[in-house]
Amino acid sequence: MKTKDNKIKILWQLFKATFTLSAFTFGGGFVIVSLMKKKFVEELGWLDENEMLDITAIAQSSPGPIPINASVILGYRMAGIAGTIVAILGTAIPPMIVISLISIFYTQFRENKVIATALQVMRAGVAAVIFDVVINLAKNVVKTKRFLYIGLMTAAFVGTVFFDISAMLIILICLGIGIADVIIPILVKKPVKERVKI
Numbered sequence: 001m002k003t004k005d006n007k008i009k010i011l012w013q014l015f016k017a018t019f020t021l022s023a024f025t026f027g028g029g030f031v032i033v034s035l036m037k038k039k040f041v042e043e044l045g046w047l048d049e050n051e052m053l054d055i056t057a058i059a060q061s062s063p064g065p066i067p068i069n070a071s072v073i074l075g076y077r078m079a080g081i082a083g084t085i086v087a088i089l090g091t092a093i094p095p096m097i098v099i100s101l102i103s104i105f106y107t108q109f110r111e112n113k114v115i116a117t118a119l120q121v122m123r124a125g126v127a128a129v130i131f132d133v134v135i136n137l138a139k140n141v142v143k144t145k146r147f148l149y150i151g152l153m154t155a156a157f158v159g160t161v162f163f164d165i166s167a168m169l170i171i172l173i174c175l176g177i178g179i180a181d182v183i184i185p186i187l188v189k190k191p192v193k194e195r196v197k198i
Helices: 002-023 029-043 049-061 066-104 106-111 113-143 147-161 167-197
Strands: none
Touching: 002 029, 002 066, 029 049, 029 066, 029 113, 049 066, 049 113, 049 167, 066 106, 113 147, 147 167
16 A cells, blocks of 8 residues: 555656656756756756756657656656656646647747747847856766766767757767677677687
8 A cells, every 4th residue: 555655656756756847847858958957856866967968868759748758757767658648748738738829829828929029038038047057067977987978978069060960860870889889898808708708
């Protein structure tokens, strides 16, 4: 009984957290990453820094919106399939309500100077939050102290900013290098182990 009550409590916390984050996040997926880190790593202690970094990387490189992708992983990590469903609902309901209302009053919103000005000002705040996310992610990469990761991060930045290389191409290249980084040491060590057995 206690286990069931505990799971219900976790599901409720998960729904509240994802709903609140989604309801008050403006500026897209990169903004919510910073808020998720503060909520799930620092406040609730459900994840550590490395797990959050992994979730962020997977969510960004997978098809679909970053908040939904992150919610799928986080929900499953906390409470299995039920957690995934609850986290997706918590993340999807607020924007669905807001966008539905905006679509009804789209013309009025578009022509309202006050709303246009408010949106312009909000962009400055969104830029600051995205910058914070970039700095935190870069710090986590530097903390690994691996030349490969730091070099990839630098090369990806240069390729995007100065050479206008597609983000999708950069993600695929990084994915390939990451897989090779895992597989090559295994392949190199395997013959040695076989020799030891002989």
